[in-house]
Amino acid sequence: MEQRPEEAAAAPAGQTDDLLPLYRDLLEARGRLEEEVHRRTLALATLAHEIKNPLAIVSGYVELLLTQKVGPLTDRQQNILTETQANCLRLQKFAQEFLAYSSLALGKASATLRLESGDLGACLAEVCGYWLDKFSEKGVALYFRAHPEIPSFLFDYHKVQQVVSNLLENSLKFTPPGRAVWLTAEPHVWDRRSRVGTAPEQERRSASSGGANMVQVTVSDSGKGIAPEFHLEVFDDFFRIPGDESETQGAGLGLAIARRLVQMHGGKIWVESEPGAGSRFCFLLPMQRA
Numbered sequence: 001m002e003q004r005p006e007e008a009a010a011a012p013a014g015q016t017d018d019l020l021p022l023y024r025d026l027l028e029a030r031g032r033l034e035e036e037v038h039r040r041t042l043a044l045a046t047l048a049h050e051i052k053n054p055l056a057i058v059s060g061y062v063e064l065l066l067t068q069k070v071g072p073l074t075d076r077q078q079n080i081l082t083e084t085q086a087n088c089l090r091l092q093k094f095a096q097e098f099l100a101y102s103s104l105a106l107g108k109a110s111a112t113l114r115l116e117s118g119d120l121g122a123c124l125a126e127v128c129g130y131w132l133d134k135f136s137e138k139g140v141a142l143y144f145r146a147h148p149e150i151p152s153f154l155f156d157y158h159k160v161q162q163v164v165s166n167l168l169e170n171s172l173k174f175t176p177p178g179r180a181v182w183l184t185a186e187p188h189v190w191d192r193r194s195r196v197g198t199a200p201e202q203e204r205r206s207a208s209s210g211g212a213n214m215v216q217v218t219v220s221d222s223g224k225g226i227a228p229e230f231h232l233e234v235f236d237d238f239f240r241i242p243g244d245e246s247e248t249q250g251a252g253l254g255l256a257i258a259r260r261l262v263q264m265h266g267g268k269i270w271v272e273s274e275p276g277a278g279s280r281f282c283f284l285l286p287m288q289r290a
Contacts, residue, residue: 058088097254116154116156120146120150120155123155123161127164141179143180143182145185150185153285159264160217160285167281168183170254174223181219181222217282217284218282223278225278235255235269268284
């Protein structure tokens with residue numbers, strides 16, 4: 001028997017009614033999951049805070065012993081203490097990284113922006129100065145160039161430095177000795193009305209069509225690159241590229257923290273890379289506040 005038009009039209013509505021209980025169940029499950037993640041994040045943040053002071057004390061004693069002011073050390077003892085000191089510093093970095101992440105995830109007051117008009121070039125030059133010694137120790141060159149026409153605009157000075165530090169650390173980690181990393185900043189046009197998924201290359205070409213409303217900061221390295229299937233996942237919480245666990249020293253939060261801080265500014269962050277061709281980590285900061 002042929003179905004009448006009014007019966008065909010009524011069918012989807014009935015199906016929608018049948019899906020309402022499932023929809024409510026999914027919402028409740030999501031709420032429970034978010035609450036559980038919140039509790040675990042809070043518990044881990046508390047643990048990270050609790051281990052900071054003991055680690056600092058252990059590191060202080062190890063440093064004192066290495067000075068040999070309390071007695072001479074054999075070569076074997078000195079090697080053991082040096083390795084202990086390196087692992088203490090690594091654990092301290094884990095704790096600091098997770099505390100920064102938890103502040104953002106839990107919406108603590110320390111995660112709010114302090115927007116002040118500032119010179120982005122000076123901000124980036126300062127953070128480069130912090131990293132020069134570490135780059136020199138590994139034998140990796142660090143170059144910085146800021147476009148001279150970037151005006152002063154509102155941004156959180158220290159949080160932008162944290163984003164750039166996380167990107168520089170990531171690039172240094174994967175760039176072999178004898179190669180280079182570049183940090184650049186330039187005016188950029190971002191049309192928010194453009195369709196989702198517009199390629200960064202297309203956005204850069206559009207910069208010539210009008211006045212810049214953003215600044216693009218880019219950290220480019222000459223490392224081994226990232227496969228396209230991981231370009232979005234590298235910014236997820238606790239994510240590490242499969243097979244790279246032995247090379248990385250962090251908890252997989254550096255890029256996740258960078259993403260959250262950029263989004264707090266109203267910008268966006270992405271990576272352009274392919275295996276064997278290095279990586280370009282880019283983020284946009286708005287020069288004009290809504």
